Amino acid sequence: MNRRLFLKNTGVLTLAASAAACTPSAMRIAKKQVNILHSSRYLPKLRISMDRVIKETVGLRPYRTLGPRIEKEELGSKTLVHNYGHGGSGWSLSWGSAELAADLVISSGEKKVAVVGCGVIGLTTARMLQFRGYDVTIYTKEMAPNITSSKATGTWSPSHRLIDKENISPEFFEKFKRAHTTSFRTYQNLLGLGDYVVWTDSYSVRNEPRLEQDHDVDESDEKYAFMNVLPQTVALKKDEHPFKADYVYRSTSMVFNIPSLLKLYTDDFLRFGGKVKIQEFKSLEDFDALAEKCVVNCTGIGAKQITNDECLTPISGQLAFLIPQNYVDYRINTRGAYTINRKDGMIVGGTHNMGSWNTTPSKEDTEKMVMAIKNVADQMYT
Template sequence: MADVIVVGGGIIGLTAALRLRERGADVTVWTPAGPEQTVSAVAAAVWYPTRTGYDPRLLDWARATYDQFYRHAFERVPGVLIRETRNLERDGSTGEPWWAPAARGVRYLPIDRPWTREVRFRAPLVEMTAYLPWLRQQFVAAGGRVVRRRIDRLEEALVEAPTVVNATGLAAGALCGDPDVIPARGQIVRVANPGIIVSVRDQDEPSTYIHPRSRDVVLGGTWQENSWNTTPDPATRDAILQRCIALVPELAGAPIVGEEAGLRPVRRGGPRVEAEKWPGGTVVHAYGHGGAGMTLCWGCADEVAALAL
């Protein structure tokens, strides 16, 4: 019998599982699919608290996660890069963004209209198709277990462990009766990288982002709440390409190498990370991170481990 069962094998579940194992717990991860089939694998996975408001707890998580990925980059962990980033703002803000204390060397530059300010900083970027398998391997090498299993009720896990971490993303809405959990559809286009090394993010609606990875560039995006459609839309693809090329003309003519649509696990009111007593034991909820799962994962994992043990 495990000490803890983590239900969910995306970035939130795997980071929590590894932190729990590092603290000496006997941990099993239950996941219905491999890491390459999670929504985490579709994500652009760049450090930035997308559509997340200020909360001191989230700032702590963002800082811890930023620092952890910087260490990973220094250690040459597969898939982890650091990119200079340009945020092009349109709302006339003059103060420091709430997330800035978690990042390194944030600078503020003037810019021509229609933008009102350029915010520059260095941000971790993670190629999830390389990083998630590495993370899972680290967990298993540390003595953790991964079991392919789909569940219909969290009580199924409580039968086999006194503590369960609910890192089920969108499925948490049904599993624990949370009506605030909704999908936010995101569509991306991947093109061959013509030599771009700087990320760009435009604050306009819909937001536009350009994130260069080692071999391709992730272009986006969309934010369509309550849409469950995971089929890429050609018109949306064309609009993304048009907006991105307008921002970075070097992208013109870059061949498309892939396109995906995924569902961000949004929770109205923000992420739910708390321990709850159930008849069969303790459930530590860790879901609802929306588009900021990668940005908050390691700090969130530290809190999950503290709550669970």
Template sequence: MSGRKSDVIVVGGGVIGLTTAVVLAESGLDVALWTRDPVGRTTSAVAAALFWPYRIEPAPRVDSWLEDSLRHYELLARDPNATGVRIVAGLMTDTPLDGLGRWTTKVRGLREAHTAELPPGFGQGLRAAVPLIDMPVYLRYLKERLRAAGAVVERRTVTGFAEPARDAGVVVDCTGLGARELVPDASVYPVRGQLVVVENPGVDEWFVGTVPGTTETTYVLPQPYGVLLGGSATEHSWALGPDAAEADAIVARCSRIRPALARARILEHRVGLRPARPVVRLEAVRLPGGGRLVHNYGHGGAGVTVAWGCAEEAARLVTV
């Protein structure tokens, strides 16, 4: 036990926890962040991290989170070497513009793609320039920014929220999949995703879509260290090891979009478990001892995308 008293303790060191802690600390509160895993080993560290909503509800609230988050990421993209955030153009196929929400009015260059811009077999798509984030760099940036704001980051494993509540008047639950046991909340479940990192054969734009004849979403995301190829979405799977057959299928699908990827040298395999829930839980409740517990979890595959908007809403719940 540290014996240190804080205004707020944020539990969870992924992108949701880090971002929430940054917002709170920069508002002037005394903040501690408790994380079971090193920041670089959280699920967020292997996220594909393209700014686009994926497997997240409820839609009316997501819309405002997207607008707030996009504003932050565009500011961070002014210094990509420090933050890991870049604005990159690309193509989102089979996604009608109607019904996406008002956040799309803030997206640079968003328009219907011309037929000549679509890969063979695709009938519709959207062109846009959106944030694409190098997560290892970005997580280091958030951690440094948090410490610069005076917050303390501690490696701590908790079995319940009573423990942090002894050291702070407000606890913020950003535990992702951990909420399944800690809350406990049986509606939280993993959606396993696998990625393949390859050397870049000249890809400078991102692509997301479902290749004709397949069911999984395919994505090609150029990062400074290579190209991220994906993906998969296996519900209720806790398997963290890469699957060789799945990796081969990912490379084959991506190569149909960019043939040069078939010959690209494989650098790394990545697997992460998205913390899914029917809807995001972002609300304040009372703890048995009288303290306040703010839940901020269940972001599915859009944690990076909505992190700033959710952090700002969580901060309002902390201070009311």
């Protein structure tokens, strides 16, 4: 076919196609497709049952009644910077906390720095120091997946089990504000790079009106206006969702695909010349033996033993991983459990045991959480 004939034919075809696209029935179909894509009325059904459980984990949130410890102390010949105690908010606040800790390292004047701990706090601190030109070695007892950071849900929850409300001080407020702002901005810069970070809708499915969120700071107070970075939660009408419940609310937030992010941070750290050494520290005195004069302590709940910090206590949390459903791109929370869709599983969670050091998963807890979600899932579209 010569070029002119080809153009003529394709032109005719295109005109014919666009004429067809404008017929009333085609427009109705197109409108319906747009509605399906953008509506919460047509959500894919969750496949939830005990025989789909592939893994269970229990992680220890490093909860500190005074809030995260990000401060400097001189210890003999060493400068010690602490960055631990982020409770249920460590993933959310990691980058901002890393920035605060890196600022404290600057005043030590050292260029070679030891970071102890290779969880999300240690890795982001190490990367932040590399951004500023430091030569960093991470010393750690364990790495992913045998760390708390690997056992987290991975959602934006910057003030969850973070501080005892009575201990909120102006100093805490300033650090929190900066950590929140820096972290949120950093996560937006990770959007679009694969699916390390994604925005997801979450449906709160209840038989009673919405209870206040489980946050440690009073977000309705005007001074916390900087936390208003998420779209407003909306109450859905009956015909706007597929759930069988009296009250359904939709909110939108970020999900962190944890295994990929930990790998990304580790790979980047090594690519920029960082080194990782496996080593356990029993007490602060053990830090003395390190070659580096400046040490950043990012040991999470491990800091309890190393520093004897009386304000630090574990809050254990169990997760059940079900076979991933990659086409499900929304979350559910209901009384007693929530789901989160990640690449490595459809995760069901919802336990908080203050003071528990027990990391053995309980079948009973898994069953309770899975059944709570199954009740909601089975009644979709009924």
